[in-house]
Amino acid sequence: MLERLKAEVTDRGIDACLPCNLSDEWLSILADSADAMLGNSCADDASGGACLAILLCLAEAKAGVSKSRTEIPLEKLHQYCVRYRLELALEEIHRKTDIRYTTATLETILTERDVRTWRE
Secondary structure, eight states: OHHHHHHHTGGGOGGGGSGGGSOHHHHHHHHHHHHHHTTOSSSOGGGGHHHHHHHHHHHHHHHTOOOSOOOOOHHHHHHHHHHHHHHHHHHHHHHHSSEEEOOOOTTTTTSOOOOOEEEO
């Protein structure tokens, strides 16, 4: 799964990791993975790996570093996961309803941001 994630998402550039740019399949996989990381799923412990990989890529890009070892305190990682899961949920709602929202950018992803919503 992680090799496929690398080939289909992260190798396409950091913008491909933003929920608005994910395929429906990856949106669902990453939502399930985030749920597993947050303990909101019956999935096994390993299923959080996809979300963790995306979070590390995003955190490195936001920090402007590219190194083989990124350190993120556990509390901050949990916070990032909660925020990324929220962004995934917003995108799921957008795709399934007539509700639109201001999508996250590289600058705003993983932050506590204001989200504007509206109906089309």
